[in-house]
Amino acid sequence: MKHTLKFIFSLSLLFSMFLGFAQDVPEISKNKDTTATKKPQTEKTVKTAKPEIQEVPKDSVVKTDRYGLRVGVDLYKLTRGLYDKDYKGVEFVGDWRLTKKYYIAAELGYEDKTTEDDRLTSSANGTYVKAGFDYNLYQNWLDMENLITIGLRGGFSTFSQELINYKIYNPNPYWGELPPITEGQKYNGLTATWIEVAMGLKAQVFRNVFVGFGVQLKLLTTNKEPNNFENLYIPGFNRTYDGSFGIGFNYTVSYFIPIYKKKTMASEMAKKEEPKKKK
């Protein structure tokens, strides 16, 4: 219940971010559309040399994209250890801009979590790595570098689980209820792999500093389970459910290290936008 509440809080926080953006976006897209429609005209009609068009300086239609490496950390995992004594974890995130829209992205993390269920208490700890790509859906205006991404990851975790205590479920307690059995048992060498669809948002708050939110929907592909027990929590995948689905989210702060720049011509941009306008 406590976790659900936390999740809802974080989600509403996430929504509030979207709300903030919702007001910006239409203006930008309006501007973009009008300029996009004007730009092809400037290109085509330059030779006819109409005075109004000549006023548009050529520099303004050239957009510079910065390419480089962005590294960051998941603040949620990092700070959760401060108020939740049953949790310790850290996640580093990174992405490398491959093309205008595509980014190679990866996450690397460690988690140690103790979970108290009604009838058993267990803990899981281990490391995980996730790698894949992000696709930026967001059309930035001029030198803005914000991202709304959808991406795919493959995840792998190697971890151990410990059964701390458990109760015997006896629907006929004629001989009385028994206290929990505290004979701890450790299960080592467990592994799991999964794929996840990641949706994220990264906003540049200062120069090169990004704040981001991400939500992931996960699907377990392989899961090496212990004998006479179950993987109740998989680092990186989070809590397991009856099926093979899982969810996760992160709240990141990252720093962009620019490595090189590419110039995009206005005509290129216009061509790319043509199919969009038809919608």
Added chain:
Amino acid sequence: MKKLISLLLLFTFGLSSCEKDDICDANTPTTPRLVITFYDIANPSKTKNVSNLKVIGDKMDQGIVFNENLAEDDPLRYVTNASTVMIPLKVNDKTTTFKFIYNSLSETPTTINTDVIKFNYTTQNVYVSRACGFKTIFQLTNVAPFIHTDPDGDTFWMTEVDLENPNIESENETHIKVYF
């Protein structure tokens, strides 16, 4: 943007629907009871109903409840007239002893007959699920799975006690057959 938000909403609904595995479903097979079926000694293939049978665990005051709907001070709550009984074994022990009192509600003491059976077994705790925790399954020992005695010196009312299945893993099968 709207698509994104609706997808996120879908996630939250997905989460709330996932919470149901936190409650142990009553239909989940958990710790099983020992199932005893009574047969007619004259016609061994036919089951036979017992008469006001009361089963009390050793050192216990109350008998096993067979009619949960009746009041706690109603003697009928603790007797059965069926042809099968299900009795819970101790999950934290290797033996459990029961008194089987036939005709327990009779006015005339001579018609009441008590037999005692001590069951010897080994236990194993088996994982069920996150919500249900573990269950205990039992295996009656190879040597002396049960010891049948007659404490009050009158004759045994159970003419023959047979081991049908030493592995007590579910309540859907008979483990002990009693002929009388």
